[in-house]
Amino acid sequence: MANLPEQNTYPSGIYQIELTDPVVGGPDGISNVQARQLANRTRWLKQIADEVVEARGEGGSSLAARLAGYDAFSPEQQVSILAGVQEALGLGGLLARELANLRGRVLAQGTVTIKNKHVITGMVLTKTEIRALHLSQTGDVGTGISRAQIDGMIVSLPDDDYHVSVPSNESDEARTYFAYLVNTGGVSYGVQIDQQVPDTGLPLYRIEVPANNTGNSLSAVTLTDLRVIQATNSWVASYEPFASVAFPDTLPAADYGVELEVEDATNIAAVGTLEAYDKMRNGFKIRQTGSADNVRIRWTLLNLRYQ
Incomplete structure (x- = not known):
C-alpha cells in the first residue's frame, strides 16, 4: 500500500469534497485531496518542530536549560530570541491541532x-422453583413454539422446562446478566446467559442478581423484558x-x-x-x-x- 506524496508547503485552505464528486483514489484522486493538503501542512509544521528540537542543543533536556545563559545576551538579543521561541511554540501547538483534526474529522471512518434480529412470538422466560428459567411461548410451559428472526432465518424453539440456569452471585455487589438467543452449534439455537450479549445474540431479558444470592430461590432475582417483538405481517416488513x-x-x-x-x-x-x-x-x-x-x-x- 503506497503512501501519499508530501510537499513542504502550507496550503491556505482545505478543499471541501462535494456530494457530486466521484470517489476516486490515487495520489491525485479527489478522495485524497483533503488528506494530501493536511499532509503538506503537517510536513511544513514538522520542519518547524524539528527546528525547536534542534534549538535545545546536544544534551539539552529542555529549552529552559538551553536558554539559561540568556544573561550573556543583550536585552535586544533576548527579545528577539524570545519572540522566535514563542513563534515556534505556537506553531507546535498548531501542528497538534492539525493532527487532531486530521484524525477526528478529515479521515473519519x-x-x-x-x-437484523427480533422475536416473532414467544421466547418468554419465567422463574422456576430452582435456579433455572422456563422457556415458553405464552409464559406457561406446554406445547407452544417460540419463533425468532436471527442470522437471516426463522428459528423455532419448543416450550422447555428449566431451559437455562441463572448464575449465582457470591460477591458483595449486585451483578447484571443478559439472557439471549444464540446459535449453539450447527443449526442448533438456545438461550444462554452472560454479562454481555455477543454481536450474534438476540437480547431477551436483563437479569439482576442481588449480592450474595447463591440459593435455589430466584425470588430476589429481577427479570426485565428486553424483547423486540415483530410479528410477521404478510409480505410487508414493518421492522427496519x-x-x-x-x-x-x-x-x-x-x-x-x-x-x-x-x-x-x-x-x-x-x-x-x-x-x-x-x-x-x-x-x-x-x-x-x-x-x-x-x-x-x-x-x-x-x-x-x-x-
Missing part, C-alpha cells in the same frame, strides 16, 4: 454492525433494522456525505439497500432494507466542512 454511529469529535456542520461499504453479513446478497439518515454533527444512523443479519458496514465521511 469506522465500522458498525446492523443486527438500523445501527447508530457516534463521532469521537463534533463536526462543524451536518451537511456531510457518507460512503457505505458492506464488509460481511450472514448473506451479503440479502443486505438490500443501505441508507445513512438522521445526520447530526455528532453522528448519524444507518438502516437496511434486506433480510441479512450481522451486517458489518464500513462508513467513510465525505465533503466535510473543515474549519
